[in-house]
Amino acid sequence: MKIFNRIIVILLLAGIVALGVTVVFYIFDVSDYHLEDLSRALGLNGLYDAVNSFVQRAESRSFDVLDIVVLALVALLGLVLLILEFKPPSPRRVRMQQGTYVTRKAVEDEVNAAVEGSHEVLQSNVKVKAQRRPGARVNVTANVRPGENARSVQSDVRDRIQRRLDQVGIPVGNLNVQVRESDPRQTKTRVK
């Protein structure tokens, strides 16, 4: 279950438990609580009136624009949550072949080693995602000094990563390399 849906369900179940306990108190008249007072105690009278008026407007088909917008938003939210719930979770490991996988951390380490080998790169940020099909999705951000030829660094970094992963035998599905100019005083390495 997706985390957002899980939170909603937990809140819903907690509310139902709290309501159940409260109702038990009122049903058995524990400590002078009476069932007829429950709606007033929970502040439901206003809600009853609102629901009553809403249903009456629905029956007479006299919705105003705000009602329609709110209903559409609620329906849209429900649809989005439903689609998210049905969407299968993304795989945790990078698939190589049928039954063989490599962890994202191992791929990340290899890519990092390849990128850090470039003299122009002062710092890098590597993100590896597993895909349902074989091969990793690799996103690399390389930080270089201002004034470096970004295009040539990008091509060099891409070649290095491709060579290293080919040498190790890790399939790559998608490789994105971005080059960013950064102040060397704010990067991990100042000089190489």
Next chain:
Amino acid sequence: MADDLIQMARAVQDAALATEGVASLGTGRWAEAATYGAGEKVTGVVVSPNEVRVHIVANYPPSEPLQALAERVRQRATSKAGGRPAMVVVEDIEVVQDENL
């Protein structure tokens, strides 16, 4: 039953470690990858009713592509897995220490 699983896990572990290019067996990243028995466990191999999963640490530099190494380990593990499908996870790549250094 648990003894059978432990024996199977040990056989798969031996087969994986005997494969050239495998430095050691991994221990899992978030949860421990192991098969548990009465008072003992086999680390690096998870035997479940549906499959056998082997976590390996490969040598670097590799003598062959990781895909080929993982496939060889998978075939060896399958032969010891008692009909269960085997799955191989390369958990890490470890630089081989030069004994002459």
